[in-house]
Amino acid sequence: MNILEANNVTKNYAAHKALDDVSIAIPKQSIFGLLGPNGAGKTTLIRIINQIIMSDAGEITIKGEKLNPKHIKDIGYLPEERGLYKKMKVGEQLMYLAQLKGLPSGEARKRIKNWLDKLGLTEWSGKKVEDLSKGMAQKIQFIATVLHEPDILILDEPFSGFDPVNANLIKDEIFELRDKGATVIFSTHRMESVEQLCDDIALINKSEKILDGTKKDIKNSFKSGKYVVNYKGSLNGLSNNFDVLDTASVDDDLSESTVQAKEGQSPNDILKELISLIEVHSFVEVVPSINDIFIDIVEGGKS
Amino acid sequence: MKQIFLVLKREYMTRVKKKSFLLATILTPLVMPAIIFAIVYFATQEKESRSDKVLVLDESGYFNDAFDVTSFEFEYITGDLESAKKDMLEQGAFGLLYLPNVDLGDGSVIDFSGFELYSKTNPSVQAMERLEGDIRNKLEDIKLDKSGLDPTVINNLRVRVDLDSFNISESGEAQKSNAKLSFAIGYGTGFLIYMFIFIYGAQIMQSVLDEKTSRIVEVIVSSVRPFQLMMGKVLGVGAVGFTQLLIWFVLIGGLGTVGLSILSGDSAVMEAASQQVPQEAMELTSQQEMAADIQAMIATVPVVKILLCFLFFFMGAYLLYGALYAAIGSAVDSIQDAQQFMFPIIIPIIASIMAMFFVLDDPNGGLAVTLSLIPFTSPIIMMARIPFGVPDWQLALSMVLLIGGFIGTLWMAGRVYRIGILMYGVKVNWKTIGKWFTMKV
Numbered sequence: 001m002n003i004l005e006a007n008n009v010t011k012n013y014a015a016h017k018a019l020d021d022v023s024i025a026i027p028k029q030s031i032f033g034l035l036g037p038n039g040a041g042k043t044t045l046i047r048i049i050n051q052i053i054m055s056d057a058g059e060i061t062i063k064g065e066k067l068n069p070k071h072i073k074d075i076g077y078l079p080e081e082r083g084l085y086k087k088m089k090v091g092e093q094l095m096y097l098a099q100l101k102g103l104p105s106g107e108a109r110k111r112i113k114n115w116l117d118k119l120g121l122t123e124w125s126g127k128k129v130e131d132l133s134k135g136m137a138q139k140i141q142f143i144a145t146v147l148h149e150p151d152i153l154i155l156d157e158p159f160s161g162f163d164p165v166n167a168n169l170i171k172d173e174i175f176e177l178r179d180k181g182a183t184v185i186f187s188t189h190r191m192e193s194v195e196q197l198c199d200d201i202a203l204i205n206k207s208e209k210i211l212d213g214t215k216k217d218i219k220n221s222f223k224s225g226k227y228v229v230n231y232k233g234s235l236n237g238l239s240n241n242f243d244v245l246d247t248a249s250v251d252d253d254l255s256e257s258t259v260q261a262k263e264g265q266s267p268n269d270i271l272k273e274l275i276s277l278i279e280v281h282s283f284v285e286v287v288p289s290i291n292d293i294f295i296d297i298v299e300g301g302k303s
Numbered sequence: 304m305k306q307i308f309l310v311l312k313r314e315y316m317t318r319v320k321k322k323s324f325l326l327a328t329i330l331t332p333l334v335m336p337a338i339i340f341a342i343v344y345f346a347t348q349e350k351e352s353r354s355d356k357v358l359v360l361d362e363s364g365y366f367n368d369a370f371d372v373t374s375f376e377f378e379y380i381t382g383d384l385e386s387a388k389k390d391m392l393e394q395g396a397f398g399l400l401y402l403p404n405v406d407l408g409d410g411s412v413i414d415f416s417g418f419e420l421y422s423k424t425n426p427s428v429q430a431m432e433r434l435e436g437d438i439r440n441k442l443e444d445i446k447l448d449k450s451g452l453d454p455t456v457i458n459n460l461r462v463r464v465d466l467d468s469f470n471i472s473e474s475g476e477a478q479k480s481n482a483k484l485s486f487a488i489g490y491g492t493g494f495l496i497y498m499f500i501f502i503y504g505a506q507i508m509q510s511v512l513d514e515k516t517s518r519i520v521e522v523i524v525s526s527v528r529p530f531q532l533m534m535g536k537v538l539g540v541g542a543v544g545f546t547q548l549l550i551w552f553v554l555i556g557g558l559g560t561v562g563l564s565i566l567s568g569d570s571a572v573m574e575a576a577s578q579q580v581p582q583e584a585m586e587l588t589s590q591q592e593m594a595a596d597i598q599a600m601i602a603t604v605p606v607v608k609i610l611l612c613f614l615f616f617f618m619g620a621y622l623l624y625g626a627l628y629a630a631i632g633s634a635v636d637s638i639q640d641a642q643q644f645m646f647p648i649i650i651p652i653i654a655s656i657m658a659m660f661f662v663l664d665d666p667n668g669g670l671a672v673t674l675s676l677i678p679f680t681s682p683i684i685m686m687a688r689i690p691f692g693v694p695d696w697q698l699a700l701s702m703v704l705l706i707g708g709f710i711g712t713l714w715m716a717g718r719v720y721r722i723g724i725l726m727y728g729v730k731v732n733w734k735t736i737g738k739w740f741t742m743k744v
Binding site: 014047050051052054056072073075077078079081082083084085086087088096097099100101141144145 | 306309310313317513514517518519521522523524525526527529725727738742743
C-alpha cells in the first residue's frame, strides 16, 4: 500500500519548469530515496508535499486522501537548509517546534526528555543552541523532526555535515523509526547512503522523473552481463560468446579479468566454459552501484 | 489562530525575558527626566557663569546702562572703530558693539540703523535678539522721555492679559482648554508613535532576518503558514512594545503623582485644611500654586479620549509599518542589503514628524486635515491634532482609512514574505520584489 502518491505534479516558475509531470508512489513503511543532481527539482517536490508551495497541476494524496492542512502533523521535515534559533534554549526550542506541530505540552515534555536521554544530550537541555557543537545541533534538529511521531519523515540531505559517528547514529534511528511504522523519504545526491538505506528509489533529473522502482529491480535491470574472474592459467581459447575486456596480474601466478557475456548467457554457461580452460579462484557478477546508474543516466541525459 | 498565538508567545517571551528589555523599560522613565534636568541645569549654570566680554563703542552716550549684564560682560570704550577692533582682538573679547551717534530728530524717526556687531565667531540668534532688544528699548525710553510723557503713565499703559480658551461641545458644554498643554500632549504622543515605529519596526525586521539566516524558517513554515508566522511575529513584537509602553505610563504616572504631591505638600491634608480655613488656601506658596496649576491643567484635557485614540493609532501605525518591515526582512540576506528598501518606508515617517510642527501650529488647517487622513501619516499627525479637538467625522474617517491601510500593507507584505523567506543568496531589487508579489505559490 502506498502512503504517499504524487500524480502528474507540475510546477512552473517564471523562468523555468521546476517539475514536469512527475509521478511517484511511496510504499508504506519503506525508506524511499528521492535522487537527483542539484537543481533537479527534489526540493520543489518536497516543498509541495510539505504544503510550503503549491503545485500548478497534478495532485498529491497521503493515505489516499488529497493533500490538506491536516496532513502537516503527519509529516516531519528536515530541510537541507536547516537551523535553529541560536539564542533559544534547547528544551524550549524543541517544545516550541513540537507545539507548532500540534503536540500538547505535557506529551511533548515527556518525549523531549526521552529523546535527549537517548541521544545523550540531557544536560544540554537548558543550554542555548549557540553553545552547542555542530553535531549536537544537528541531533537536536533531528529530534525536532521526529518529536511528533509523524507517519512520514522527509529528510533532505540528512547526513550533510555529519561526522561518521553521528551519521551512523542517525541511520540507526531512521531504521528504528521505519521498523516502528514510519515511512522515510530520503532526498540526496550522495549515492553511498542510498545504497545502504533505501528500499525504493526515484530518480529526478531536469525536472522530470526518469526512473523509479525498487532498488533491487533497478540494479538488476542495469546489469550489463559483466563478470570478474580470478584465476590461474590463460583465457586464450574462450568462445566468441564472451569478450575479455581487460586483464591484470594480481599475484605471481594469479590473474584477474573482466569478462563481458553476450546476451542470453547465464552465469553457469560462463562458468562451465571457464572451468574447462582455467583454475577459477573467484567469480563475481558485476552489479552496478546506484552511483554508476545515476551517473550513467544523468550523463546520458545530457547527450 | 493557535499557530499565530504560539509564534506570538515565543516572540514575546524571548524578548521580555532579556535583561536589555528590563533595563530599557525601567531605566528610560528614570533616566530621561534626569538627562533633561541635567541639560537644563548645565545650560542655566553656564549662562550664569558666562564671562564673554563685549566691548561697546558708544558714540552717542545713550547706552551706558542699556544692556542686560546677565548675557555678556560689557566694557565701554572710547576711540575710533579701527582701534576698537584691534582692542577687541588683543583682549580676546567675544565681540565689539559699535553704536554710532544717532539722530533722534523731532521724534518721528522710527528706523534706526548703522549699529554693528563685530565678532570672531558667529553670535547666536538669541544673543543678537537680546542686544537688538536692549538697543530698541533704550531708544524707545529716550523717545518717550523726550515726548514729555509721565513714566508712571507709560508703565500703567503696559497691561497684562490672560486669555482663557474654552472648547465648546455640540451640547453647549464649555470645557476649559489649554493650548500649551495641547501642544505638549500632541507633540509627546506623536513623537512616541514615531519612536516606536522605528525601534520595533527594526526589531521585526531583525527577527525575520534571523530566522532566515539561521535557516530555521523552512522548518517553521512546514508547520505554520508563512502569513501566520509573519502575523505572530508582528503581533508578538508589538505586544512587547505595548508592555514597555504600559510600564512607562505606570512609572511616569507614579513618579509624576509623587512629584506633584511633594510639590504641593500632602494634598489630602492640604485640601482638608483649605476647606476648614478658606483664607489659608490663599496663602499657598508658589510651589504649591504651580502644582495646583498643573493639576488644574490636566483636568482640562480629555484624558480618556486621548488615551484611547493613542492606543488605536499606536497599534494602527505599528501594524502598518511593522508589516512593511517584515516584508523587507524577508527579502534580504543581511541588514546592509535592507538599507536600500528602508528609504521609501522612512520617508512618510520623517515627513510626518516634520509636518507635525506645522500641524501643531494650525491643527485644523488643510495640511493637518489631509495628513491626518492618509494612513501612512495619520497616526502621528492625528495624535498631534487630537488635543486641540478634531471633528468626529474626521477622526472616524481617519480610523477607518488606517484600518484599511494596515490590512492592505499586511496583505502585500504577506505576499512578499511567503516567497522571500525561502530565497537565499538572491540579488534582490524592487523588480524582484514586484515579481514575488505577483507570483503564485
